[in-house]
Amino acid sequence: MNPPRRRTSQPPTNLQMSDIARLAGVSESTVSRALKDSPLIAASTRERIRRLAEEAGYVVNPVASSLRSRQSGVITVAVPLVHAREPHLFDPFMMTMLAHLADALGDRGYNMLLAKIAVHQDGWVRRLQQPGRSDGVILIGQSSEHAAINEAARTGIPLTAWGTRMPAQKYPVVGTDNRLGGQLGTEHLIRHGRRRIAFLGDERLPEVAHRHDGYRQALRAAGLKAHPDLLVRSPFSSGDAYASVRALIDGGADFDGVMAASDVIAISAIRAITESGRRVPQDVSVVGFDDILLAEHAHPPLTTVRQELAQGAVKLVDTVIAAIRGEQAESTILPPTLIVRASA
Structure with missing residues (x-):
């Protein structure tokens, strides 16, 4: 009579990820993501795959896993x-x-x-x-x-x-729909009686170019002219933007509105305008673009085009x-x- 076969609690040591995938009825990539606790895989599926892997005694080899997936996370x-x-x-x-x-x-x-x-x-x-x-x-x-x-x-x-x-x-x-944003800001200035509106921003950059397109479209629709001398290629940095607006003012430009390509440019413009002795918005109205946190804390609080x-x-x-x-x-x-x- 043969002795009873001894049971062992030791799991097999040569399991592959493909074995777990077959047991779970999913792809190997799904198993890989589930064992990495990726939110791309549903929580219930992650838990089921982890349980199957644990019961089967499968242990992830991080080096082999990285080499297989070629993904770094x-x-x-x-x-x-x-x-x-x-x-x-x-x-x-x-x-x-x-x-x-x-x-x-x-x-x-x-x-x-x-x-x-x-x-x-x-x-x-x-x-x-x-x-x-x-x-x-x-x-x-x-x-x-x-x-x-x-x-x-x-x-x-x-x-x-x-x-x-x-x-x-x-x-x-x-x-963001930059053309529409430039149009919305400029139309707001026009509704408030502004007729000589400066555009501040480098229109050679893709997003700014489309904001400038929207600005020009709003002016055309209102029968107004986009004056070349009121296009200021202001950089985004506050110091450079301030210097650009000071140069516009010191050059004697006549403007009563500003459509800025960013809030930083707009806030810098407000500083330059008020230092020149003019008031915002009584003499010059200013609209920015972005709605950064600083916009509502500017003096005065900045009207702007919000990006989500x-x-x-x-x-x-x-x-x-x-x-x-x-x-x-x-x-x-x-x-x-x-x-x-x-x-x-």
Whole structure:
């Protein structure tokens, strides 16, 4: 008579992820994400897969897992500042967007790698996304680098950008309807009796170009002229913006309204205007763009065109994750909102 077979509590040691996938009736990629506690997988599915893996004695080998997936759990967030004379990251708009992106990435189980692009170098976008270092790229702004971003998109790099649609664009963007925003702000100035309205911002940049288009459209619709001497190519930095408006005033320009391409430019314009002895809004009305936190605390509180940055950050993250997963990533254009305060 044969002795009874002894049971062992030792689980098999040669289980593969494919075995767990077969037991769970899902793909290996789903198992991988579930065992990494990815929010891309439903909580009930994550729990079921974890339980099956535990019962089967499957243990994730982190080195092998990384080599298999070639995914790092990191997304690069890059800020192209090639256009800037002094490429700094402390712009309030930029800091707000970075904070929202960090939250959105964290909520989806990703870490953020931050990069600043101060000068153009061929292939800079491709270098931001390397296997094992970064799974995809989010760009805050297009700067003057549309061609470089397009070239990278053609190679299949998972990327998206905060910005505006451009001709022959190969990459998805998330952004505001900038033409409509420029139009809304300018129409508000016109309704308040302003007839010689200055535009402050560098219209050679993609988003600013579309805000300038909206400004010109509103003027045309009202039978007003866009005076060339009232187009001021102001940089985004507060010091440079202030100097640009002071130069406009010191040059004797006649204007009674300002449509600014950003809140920082608008707040700098208010300072320059009041220092020249004019009052805001009694003599000159000022409208900004962004609705950063400082806008409502300006003196006077700033009328501005709001961009939905929190919603935009979520859309950016979802769009690049879709690209990482090989799905069709679509552009999203969000509607602007005119926020009326005391400056216009």
